[in-house]
Amino acid sequence: MKVSNFPIFTQKDVPSEAEITSHQLMIKSGMIRKLSSGQYSWLPIGLRVIQKIEKIIREELNNIGCAEILMPSVQPAELWKESGRWDEYGPELLRFKDRHEREFCLGPTFEEVITDLIRKDVSSYKQLPMNLFQISSKFRDEIRPRFGVMRAREFIMKDAYSFHETQDCLDNTYEIYKSAYQKIFKRLMLDYTIVDADSGNIGGNESNEFHVIAETGEDDLLLDNKCNGMNLEIAKIKYSEDSLESIIKKTGLTHKKGIEVGHIFKLGQKYSEKMKAKITTKDSKSINMFMGCYGIGITRIVAAAIEQSHDSNGIIWPKSISPFEAVIIEIDGHKNKEVRSHSNEVYSLLKNSKKNIIHDDRNANFGNKMKDWELIGIPHMIIIGNNEAKNKTITYRARTENTKFEIKVEEIVSKLN
RNA sequence: CGGGGUGUAGCGCAGCUUGGUAGCGCGGCUGGUUUGGGACCAGUAGGUCGUAGGUUCGAAUCCUAUCACCCCGACCA
Numbered sequence: 001m002k003v004s005n006f007p008i009f010t011q012k013d014v015p016s017e018a019e020i021t022s023h024q025l026m027i028k029s030g031m032i033r034k035l036s037s038g039q040y041s042w043l044p045i046g047l048r049v050i051q052k053i054e055k056i057i058r059e060e061l062n063n064i065g066c067a068e069i070l071m072p073s074v075q076p077a078e079l080w081k082e083s084g085r086w087d088e089y090g091p092e093l094l095r096f097k098d099r100h101e102r103e104f105c106l107g108p109t110f111e112e113v114i115t116d117l118i119r120k121d122v123s124s125y126k127q128l129p130m131n132l133f134q135i136s137s138k139f140r141d142e143i144r145p146r147f148g149v150m151r152a153r154e155f156i157m158k159d160a161y162s163f164h165e166t167q168d169c170l171d172n173t174y175e176i177y178k179s180a181y182q183k184i185f186k187r188l189m190l191d192y193t194i195v196d197a198d199s200g201n202i203g204g205n206e207s208n209e210f211h212v213i214a215e216t217g218e219d220d221l222l223l224d225n226k227c228n229g230m231n232l233e234i235a236k237i238k239y240s241e242d243s244l245e246s247i248i249k250k251t252g253l254t255h256k257k258g259i260e261v262g263h264i265f266k267l268g269q270k271y272s273e274k275m276k277a278k279i280t281t282k283d284s285k286s287i288n289m290f291m292g293c294y295g296i297g298i299t300r301i302v303a304a305a306i307e308q309s310h311d312s313n314g315i316i317w318p319k320s321i322s323p324f325e326a327v328i329i330e331i332d333g334h335k336n337k338e339v340r341s342h343s344n345e346v347y348s349l350l351k352n353s354k355k356n357i358i359h360d361d362r363n364a365n366f367g368n369k370m371k372d373w374e375l376i377g378i379p380h381m382i383i384i385g386n387n388e389a390k391n392k393t394i395t396y397r398a399r400t401e402n403t404k405f406e407i408k409v410e411e412i413v414s415k416l417n
Numbered sequence: 418c419g420g421g422g423u424g425u426a427g428c429g430c431a432g433c434u435u436g437g438u439a440g441c442g443c444g445g446c447u448g449g450u451u452u453g454g455g456a457c458c459a460g461u462a463g464g465u466c467g468u469a470g471g472u473u474c475g476a477a478u479c480c481u482a483u484c485a486c487c488c489c490g491a492c493c494a
């Protein structure tokens with residue numbers, strides 16, 4: 001990619017409404033723009049980060065035998081009335097009517113739709129277990145959207161669902177997802193912790209949350225010295241205390257703030273009972289399927305990763321989700337033919353080595369370009385000016401270090417690995 | 418929904434108390450000199466002051482209503 005064809009939208013000042021670092025940096029670095037409260041457009045740089053995260057999630061879910069599907073966000077009220085959640089879910093469910101006065105909602109989660117899908121096509125234990133996931137926009141009419149994409153009214157979530165003949169099978173699968181999630185968050189290079197959680201609105205009997213520990217997190221966690229623990233709701237019940245302070249006093253657990261980026265649930269038969277999702281077992285009995293569901297907040301991960309990794313110059317992307325692996329910053333390339341052709345050669349070389357590269361071919365000051373790419377947070381910077389063009393070298397600088405050094409062109413590829 | 422706050426150029430803000438020609442910085446555009454860490458000079462465009470009503474000879478400024486946005490809380494992934 002060249003900046004001439006891949007617009008970047010960095011800006012110096014940031015709207016005063018952006019309070020937390022990740023929100024400010026996402027606006028400054030040109031990842032997002034606000035449409036209205038809790039709703040954001042994703043610009044090229046931001047969308048690439050989302051796509052990197054999605055790729056990792058897809059790979060790890062495919063690895064555990066989970067197949068991708070896509071379901072409609074507009075969902076008929078009948079399904080939600082069948083599950084009982086049309087009334088239970090409350091005002092957070094964004095509802096509307098079509099021209100025929102039929103009631104619909106925009107899906108905040110997809111248990112109803114997928115249960116309906118599966119009950120129509122699955123009728124035998126031989127078809128189970130079955131694992132399906134989708135990546136799509138979810139809608140929640142939040143009381144108070146805040147912190148940019150951290151708590152948005154429209155956001156991208158991965159939701160997976162599993163279907164089983166027995167509780168045992170669900171239990172096994174739940175553990176498989178749990179370890180797949182650990183692989184995913186490790187590859188995303190997030191500093192996370194797993195806690196016991198309340199299953200809330202989704203329902204079921206066992207659940208775990210995956211949190212990125214961050215000051216700006218909205219959730220209260222209680223952790224032991226091995227970082228195992230639970231969220232506040234569970235702790236209140238478990239220790240029969242009603243305040244954070246009294247629980248800390250009673251248990252000696254450490255209080256941390258967390259950003260919830262993943263949540264897995266054992267739903268059991270909650271939905272299959274209400275929605276009559278039945279299969280026939282080996283001995284010809286008709287039973288309700290056992291279900292699990294597994295979510296990851298993709299757009300929230302973007303913000304959480306920034307909260308966790310930045311400095312005064314901007315974002316520092318983990319290599320695995322950086323929008324580009326490296327940036328070629330050319331100096332004076334629009335005027336100096338040698339510089340332009342040398343940077344084009346380096347660009348082709350890296351492209352042929354399957355590297356994701358952005359080539360900054362703008363007519364702009366060196367300082368401007370450096371500031372932009374430090375703000376955007378690309379891990380590797382390759383500087384090409386008159387000297388490098390003459391010597392057939394490049395000057396390398398890592399995002400996290402202040403020193404630059406000149407290296408031969410042949411050394412670049414290994415430098416980036 | 419309760420409490421607090423803000424709406425003036427793309428962004429950051431001043432002007433409002435005490436009504437009388439709508440300003441500053443950054444950014445944009447044109448021309449030129451620059452380009453190895455957010456350059457400089459000259460010129461230029463851009464605002465029905467959130468919206469509607471009222472008071473007044475006259476409203477960004479005073480009054481009323483309304484909308485949007487932000488923060489704290491309740492709630493929630």
